[in-house]
Amino acid sequence: MKKFEAILNGKAHLVILLFSFLFVSMQSFAFQPSDIKYVEYKGEVVNARNGRPISSAYLALNNSNISTITNSDGEFSLKVPEDLTEATVTISVLGFQSKTLPLSYFQSANTRIELDETVEELSEVSLYKATNPELLVKEMLSKKDENYLTDQSLMTGFYRETIKKGWSNVSLSEAVVKIFKNPYNSYKRDMVSLYKARKSTDYNKLDTLALKLRGGPYNTLYLDMMKYTEYVLRPGMVESYEFKFDDPAKINDRYTYVVEFKEIDESDPWYYGKLFIDAETSTLVKAEYSLNVDNRDAAEAMFVKKKPNGSKVYPTELNYQVDYAQDDGKWHYAYGKAQMEYVVNWKRKIFNSKYKIDSEMVVTDYEEYVSDDWKKTVDLINPNIVMVDDVSGFADSEFWGSNNIIEPDKSIQNAIDKINRKND
Incomplete structure (x- = not known):
């Protein structure tokens, strides 16, 4: 399975575990309010x-x-x-x-x-000097230590995960997390502590299948392409991609090259997408990419670990996004989003069940953190964590404290209200 063995070992992507019985584990996490108003x-x-x-x-x-x-x-x-x-x-x-x-x-x-929409014509800006997109990507990777955080930091983030069956919302999980972010020039992996979580799920609409997401907040954290280069653009495998320039763009008032990339070998699921590279510093500031899963058998072998008899389960669409923010000349992970669609095909049923899973995490605050004491005072979650049910979460008016959150979508809020009314 060439590159996918490394991906699966690193748990970089969503992995579906489908069981014919329901199992939800309960955990509790500490939440420490702030005195600041x-x-x-x-x-x-x-x-x-x-x-x-x-x-x-x-x-x-x-x-x-x-x-x-x-x-x-x-x-x-x-x-x-x-x-x-x-x-x-x-x-x-x-x-x-x-x-x-x-x-x-x-x-x-x-x-x-x-x-206002950006209407400036950027293709003729004299700032653009690069003529070879592959060399530009190699330069981007080689400058990782120079352009990204070299000190460990403690980040606060907000994570959301939603599951839809067809057009109906059937599950919502949200969490305030603390991320112990190791430097980009370190091989040490980041660690996450879950401060507070809430989940509401209509299990009656999940075909009596317990759907577990291996990774939870790690799903979006591992999208940090410059920290975890081994998952997509490994420096030693740049030659396995095709690169070409798209029209340049402007992000945060900075000019960027837009480089389209696509894996050459299409025998297995393969990556393709766009890299937005700062024209002045060769820094990756944004990436939008997907994994082609037209090969259903290979995709099922890659993502589905266990399933009930009489069913076929396979992903049909996988899309990712990562954004970086700059502070004092250094860039860091700021936002990650993963979207996954998959099908459950039952042999004895006329219609398939289609599910869509969206997960996203935004870093809302961070600070340099030179000590390791924090890791000793909190419960670190495992990358395999399953987002758990917290029956009191939605009823807690002080739930989020001072943490910035992603405002609930109207469709998500409606789903929450419906599920809550059903549980009253």
Whole structure:
């Protein structure tokens, strides 16, 4: 299975475990509230031309490590210490001009931020010197130690995982996590502690199958392509890809090369996508990529570890995204998203069951952390963790404390309300 053996050993991707019985393990995690008082601002980010919502727009509180991201409806929730009244917030997303606004512009609800589309013609900018996309990718990989964090840090993140059967939401898991992030020039893996989690699942719609995701928050953390280069763009295997330039782009007011890549060998599931590389520093600032799983037998062997008799289970679509943020000239993982669709085909049933799994994590704060004491005071989760049911999570009005979260999508919120009414 060539490259996929390394991928599976590293647990970089979702692996489905399907059982004919239900099993959910219970765990408890400590949550430590802060004495700092916060002010919450809510609103939406939209296209100035047509008013359509902009998803995955990044909101960063300047001169701090606080940030959040909009959901698929363009909505956001941003919590800021109440003493930072003179702060400014920068809003940025690919394809739109960045905007910086004073905090006084934001309201507790219904804040509307309009972004203009990027219309600047970038292909003729003299800054672009690279002519060979493969050499540019090699330079990007060789500058990892120079461009990314070289100190260990402690990050706060928000993780969400949703499961849909057809068009219906059947499961939602959310968590506030702490990430012990090792330097990019270190081979040590990152570690995660789950501070607080909540989950609501309608098991009656899961075909009496317990669906477990191996990895939980690690699924999105392992998308950090520059930390875990062994999973996709391993330096020694760059020659196994085809590269070509797409039209250049502008991200956070910085010019970027856009490099399309595709694996040459298509006998097994193969990667393809786009790399957004900073033109001045050769830093990877964003990646959007997919795994082609047209070969169903190979995909099933790769992802499905166990299944009930009389069924065939295989993924049909796998899409990934990773975004990086810069602080004091160094870049770090800021956002990861994985989307997976798969089919359960029963021999004695006329219709297939189709599932869609979305998981995403945004880093909302981070700080340098030179000590190892933190690892001794918390319960680190295993990369194989299953997101557990927390029956009190949705009823806890103080659940999130001061943590910035991804504002729930309308469809997700409706699913939560329906499941809660059913459980009352």
